[in-house]
Amino acid sequence: MSAPAGSDSxxxxxFLEMLAAEAGAASNTLAAYRTDLRGASGVxxxxxxxxxxxxxTILSESWAALASSTVARKAAALRRFYGFLLDEGFRADDPSPALPRPATRRPLPRILGHEDVSRLxxxxxxALGIEHPRPLDVRLAALIELLYGSGLRASELVSLPxxxxxxxxxxLILKGKGGKERLVPISDRARHAVSAWLDHVSDDSLWLFPSGKSHLSRIRLYQLIRELGARAGIPPERISPHVLRHAFATxxxxxGADLRALQAMLGHADIGTTQIYTHVDSRRLVELVNRNHPLGAMQARVDGGPLRA
Known part of the structure; x- marks a missing residue:
């Protein structure tokens, strides 16, 4: 069947209903697709x-001033949309080869050094060292221990039951992106911090970090992290909940963590996403090869004296 005229909306x-029902797309993903597709329809x-x-091609030209990463995102949304139209019989062809494929580089994550984390x-x-710590400081301790100690996403953290x-x-067992469950290790430090915070949480609360009628918002978490960073002398542009997740992984x-184990802990569907963290570890990997590879041992013997055939 062909699509009726004026049927974009x-x-x-x-298409968005299909993504939600069959692919388990998150609300933020659906919102991004909706914005990109409706914007293209308007053009x-x-x-x-x-x-x-x-x-x-004309549509692509309207994206000329945009960053390559933005163009890549918009083009990917349209490709998936036209694939849906083709699969559902609303089109007999796929025009998406005309869309651009800009070369994009995944930006390296901002990270905190060990000294930064120690200052936090x-x-x-x-704050906890006084005789009667403020409950909000006890809560902050639990939040930071879970962010840095377990690598939770901000949305996962604030919505913990x-x-x-x-x-x-x-x-703990989390349901992350796409409704997929994963097991997240919790350190002794984090468990003790959460236990201390639970003393301040009502027994009938649905949330570990309640706020009003719901739970702590991601925006408020972001503000709390920046406030803590400011007290520790860390510029605000260098710290956020996601930066602490990056620090956990890095x-x-x-x-010496295994990359596959790290992938599982972070909840990455693709190992390629996890591999972004290897950029910070190249020096350690070189040292590992020099120390453990047979050729490294041979080189050591050469340095100590001629290695003769």
């Missing part, structure tokens, strides 16, 4: 569904 909605005067390659925890320890940590169990890798 209806078919965009059907093409409501003729996105019926657009041919020439029209998509120094501020927390000072009150009973997320069960007894002395050293892990410092684990530096300590």
């Amino acid at each position: 209806a078919l965009i909605d059907r 093409l005067d409501g003729r996105l569904v019926e657009a041919d390659q020439a029209m998509l 925890f120094g501020e927390i320890e000072a 009150r009973n997320a940590l069960v007894g002395d169990r050293p892990f 410092h684990l890798l530096e300590g």
Whole structure:
């Protein structure tokens, strides 16, 4: 069947329903797709569904001033949309080869050094070191321990249920992106910090970090992290909840963590996403090869004296 004229809005909605139902797309992902597809439809005067390659070339030209990463995102959304139209029989062809494929480089994550992290925890320890610490400082300690100690995403952290940590169990089970479950290890430090905070949380609360009628918001978490960073002398542009997640991954890798294990802990569907952290560890990897590879041992013998055949 062919798509009726002027059907952009209806078919965009059907496409988004498919993404939510079949692919388990998160609300933020759906919102981004909706914005990109409706924007493209507007540029093409409501003729996105019926657009041919020439029209998509014109659309691509309207993106000329945008960053290559933005163009890549928009083009990817349209490719998936046209794939949906083709699969569902609303089109007999796929015009998406006319869309650009800009070369993009994944930006290296901002990270905190070990000294930065020590200063953050120094501020927390000072706040907790008084005779009667403020409950909000106890909460902050639990938040930071879980962010840096377990690598949780901000959305995962703030929405933890009150009973997320069960007894002395050293892990929790999270449902992350796409509804996929993963096991997240919880350190002794984090369990103790959460236990201290639970003394201040009502037994009938649904959330570990309640706020008003719901849970702590990601925006408020972001503000709390920046405030703590400012007290520790860390510029605001260098710190955020996601930066602490990056620090968790980077410092684990530096300590010898297996990349596949790290992938599982972070909840990355693709190992390529996890591999971004290897950039910070190149020096350690070179040292590892020099120390353990047979050729490294041979070179040591050469340095100590001629290696003769």
